[in-house]
Amino acid sequence: MMLTQTFSFIKLFDISGNLKEVNTFGSGHINDTYLACYDQKGKERKYIIQRINHQVFKSPEKIMRNIGMVSEHVAHKDILFLNPIKNRDTGDYLVIDEKGNYWRAFPYIDKSVAPEKVENEEQAFQAASAFGRFLRMIDDIDVSQFEETIPDFHNAQSRFQKLTTAIENDSFDRAKSCQPEIEFALKYKPLTEKITKLLVNGSIPVRVTHNDTKISNALLDSETNKAICVIDLDTIMPGTSLYDYGDMIRTFTSPCFEDETDLNKVYMRFEIFKALTAGFLSELKDVLIEKEKENLVYGGKLITYLIGIKLLTDHLEGDNYHKISYQGQNLDRARNQFKLLRSIEEQEDAMQEFIKGLG
Numbered sequence: 001m002m003l004t005q006t007f008s009f010i011k012l013f014d015i016s017g018n019l020k021e022v023n024t025f026g027s028g029h030i031n032d033t034y035l036a037c038y039d040q041k042g043k044e045r046k047y048i049i050q051r052i053n054h055q056v057f058k059s060p061e062k063i064m065r066n067i068g069m070v071s072e073h074v075a076h077k078d079i080l081f082l083n084p085i086k087n088r089d090t091g092d093y094l095v096i097d098e099k100g101n102y103w104r105a106f107p108y109i110d111k112s113v114a115p116e117k118v119e120n121e122e123q124a125f126q127a128a129s130a131f132g133r134f135l136r137m138i139d140d141i142d143v144s145q146f147e148e149t150i151p152d153f154h155n156a157q158s159r160f161q162k163l164t165t166a167i168e169n170d171s172f173d174r175a176k177s178c179q180p181e182i183e184f185a186l187k188y189k190p191l192t193e194k195i196t197k198l199l200v201n202g203s204i205p206v207r208v209t210h211n212d213t214k215i216s217n218a219l220l221d222s223e224t225n226k227a228i229c230v231i232d233l234d235t236i237m238p239g240t241s242l243y244d245y246g247d248m249i250r251t252f253t254s255p256c257f258e259d260e261t262d263l264n265k266v267y268m269r270f271e272i273f274k275a276l277t278a279g280f281l282s283e284l285k286d287v288l289i290e291k292e293k294e295n296l297v298y299g300g301k302l303i304t305y306l307i308g309i310k311l312l313t314d315h316l317e318g319d320n321y322h323k324i325s326y327q328g329q330n331l332d333r334a335r336n337q338f339k340l341l342r343s344i345e346e347q348e349d350a351m352q353e354f355i356k357g358l359g
Helices: 008-012 060-073 121-137 156-169 175-187 190-200 241-252 270-284 290-294 296-316 329-346 348-357
Strands: 018-024 032-040 043-052 102-107 207-209 218-221 227-230 237-239
Touching: 008 018, 008 102, 121 218, 121 227, 121 241, 121 270, 156 175, 156 190, 156 296, 175 296, 175 329, 190 296, 207 241, 241 270, 241 296, 241 329, 270 348, 290 296, 296 329, 296 348, 329 348
Parallel strands: 207 237
Antiparallel strands: 018 032, 032 043, 043 102, 218 227
């Protein structure tokens, strides 16, 4: 649907040429995204125009400050990064419309695709190498300058505490119907304790990380299938390589989406694991320290567990965070993640051996 007339604020972005049209774009569930087409001296150029959902991301300024710092840091490096476009008046990366909405703009990359699910090993390798390349290019950035865009996004202790509180309160009288899942979640509490120890005692470094490394956040060339760059940069903030690698294990290796209720279909595909690991470490083998490499598989277990208990907590609290289409869907999603975690555990020794073999 063409929406050009309602985008008067768009002229504040430092984009040359004449605006021809603006249309809705993509299928994101949080931010509103549009594709703006410009005529620049007879050539058509496209840009992504996006409204940041400030109900979810409470501090859009922090998000764009973090992205801007990365953009400036990699400006002279051999990496493609979606550089945000500045506000003509303020020089920062946000435009605020008359209703108080926060908007940003990025160049649009033609002939690109962001797959929704990993279909083959080449996709896994390419996407993982893109995330690895991103971490390599910002390995020397000053982490202390970055702020959390979503507080406690991967805070394991906080996630576990919220779960135990939800169990104790049982505000919707749901605990008795999911006792096996609650017992599973409580049994795996040590996963949350290990990451705290690794970070507190300095065994692994805090890095600036992407923190949302599903394959749909990696752009691939639609003709060659080669990696182009990473996108969806809202969660760029301090973290650890274990988070980025772990979320790839969680989202790349299962052949199913987390809504799958037939748990017989949920398992970790070992060949996809090998491909994504080879891609990730092809960029980071000489960047990650040994303690990080030793704990990569643990990162996969941790992130899968954290998403599982987050979904279980949401179920117990009345489904306030994750949208559902039927009652009990978040419990089904939690079961899905716990099944994947068990599959990772069953193959853990072979995973560790493969990583060691890559050096």
